[in-house]
Amino acid sequence: MVALIEKYKAFLPVTDETPVISLQEGNTPLIPAPRLSQRIGAQVYLKFEGANPTGSFKDRGMTMAVSKAAEEGAKAVICASTGNTSAAAAAYAARAGMKCIVLIPDGKVALGKLAQVQLTGADVVQIDGNFDDCLRMVRYLSDNYPVALVNSVNPFRIEGQKTGAFEIVDELGDSPTYQAMPVGNAGNITAYWAGYKAYKEAGKASRLPTMLGFQAAGAAPIVHGAMVEKPETVATAIRIGNPASWQKALTARDESGGVIQAVTDEQILEAYGLLSSEEGVFCEPASASGVAGALMLAEQHFFKPDDSVVCILTGHGLKDPGTAMSRSGKEVEVLPVDGENLAAHLGLK
Numbered sequence: 001m002v003a004l005i006e007k008y009k010a011f012l013p014v015t016d017e018t019p020v021i022s023l024q025e026g027n028t029p030l031i032p033a034p035r036l037s038q039r040i041g042a043q044v045y046l047k048f049e050g051a052n053p054t055g056s057f058k059d060r061g062m063t064m065a066v067s068k069a070a071e072e073g074a075k076a077v078i079c080a081s082t083g084n085t086s087a088a089a090a091a092y093a094a095r096a097g098m099k100c101i102v103l104i105p106d107g108k109v110a111l112g113k114l115a116q117v118q119l120t121g122a123d124v125v126q127i128d129g130n131f132d133d134c135l136r137m138v139r140y141l142s143d144n145y146p147v148a149l150v151n152s153v154n155p156f157r158i159e160g161q162k163t164g165a166f167e168i169v170d171e172l173g174d175s176p177t178y179q180a181m182p183v184g185n186a187g188n189i190t191a192y193w194a195g196y197k198a199y200k201e202a203g204k205a206s207r208l209p210t211m212l213g214f215q216a217a218g219a220a221p222i223v224h225g226a227m228v229e230k231p232e233t234v235a236t237a238i239r240i241g242n243p244a245s246w247q248k249a250l251t252a253r254d255e256s257g258g259v260i261q262a263v264t265d266e267q268i269l270e271a272y273g274l275l276s277s278e279e280g281v282f283c284e285p286a287s288a289s290g291v292a293g294a295l296m297l298a299e300q301h302f303f304k305p306d307d308s309v310v311c312i313l314t315g316h317g318l319k320d321p322g323t324a325m326s327r328s329g330k331e332v333e334v335l336p337v338d339g340e341n342l343a344a345h346l347g348l349k
């Protein structure tokens with residue numbers, strides 16, 4: 001295997017002098033989803049970004065951002081995070097031998113994400129505010145002190161995240177008809193759109209997909225055209241009221257002839273459950289919002305049978321064990337060591 005930066009060097013702003021800080025990110029599975037295909041009435045694929053080294057697509061951008069920070073001689077990186085950016089920043093900074101500072105919002109960071117930062121040596125500070133406050137603070141600190149900002153406002157993050165689109169085209173042989181994905185800070189929809197366009201210009205794809213972005217109903221500033229002061233959703237990774245790449249997301253939507261719509265927490269959790277129970281794919285709640293959106297559009301007969309629909313499953317289910325446990329509502333029972341009793345209990349008799 002080769003580092004993502006090496007593989008797609010021709011499409012990335014790197015030179016032979018760029019030190020490549022890699023954990024073998026990318027090359028994630030594109031899983032055909034037969035049952036969802038049936039439900040949606042099109043050919044559905046799941047791009048399982050949970051298979052990245054820190055369990056989310058953030059690694060694609062972070063390998064670029066930290067490599068470029070290293071090239072520029074940075075000794076420390078800083079980010080605001082709903083969880084996954086910090087997990088990626090902390091891991092790649094550790095790999096690069098850099099200090100990492102992470103600002104997370106008060107509460108609402110999923111347990112798995114916090115856990116994976118703990119042993120890296122990163123400085124984690126919780127701010128008495130939301131994600132948007134954290135982002136303002138890291139901008140302030142990186143403007144005034146010698147630390148490199150690695151949020152998706154860092155253009156190298158977006159550059160690295162383009163590689164998700166490259167992999168999809170490399171695997172399908174062309175762009176899909178549609179791409180469905182969650183939208184939070186809107187860096188990823190920006191990156192995918194840039195990636196598809198770059199690949200088409202290079203003659204690697206004959207067409208561009210239509211971009212379908214989905215925000216959580218309680219955190220849908222782009223859908224409503226207005227900042228959300230107190231964003232709320234079970235999908236903590238997209239609990240963002242003032243997306244940094246707002247305008248670029250609108251560009252991706254409009255240039256591709258797509259939509260950005262809202263899905264409710266109930267729709268997100270329904271899709272989250274279906275992915276597990278019908279496809280065996282465990283993602284975190286935010287990741288399911290693209291699938292929730294595709295299911296919603298399918299009810300309006302949006303898709304044709306030959307359409308290909310790639311849903312980006314942005315992060316691993318283990319990131320947020322709490323939501324899985326509470327959504328299932330199931331207690332694990334303790335039973336005696338008795339074969340016949342077990343058989344009866346399990347309905348095998």
Ligand SMILES: *Cc1c(COP(=O)(O)O)cnc(C)c1O
Pocket residue numbers: 056057058084085152182183184185186187188189237238284286287314315316
């Ligand atoms: C960061 C993140 C998102 C949102 O991506 P944006 O680039 O902020 O729109 C969605 N899902 C997961 C799991 C994430 O970590």
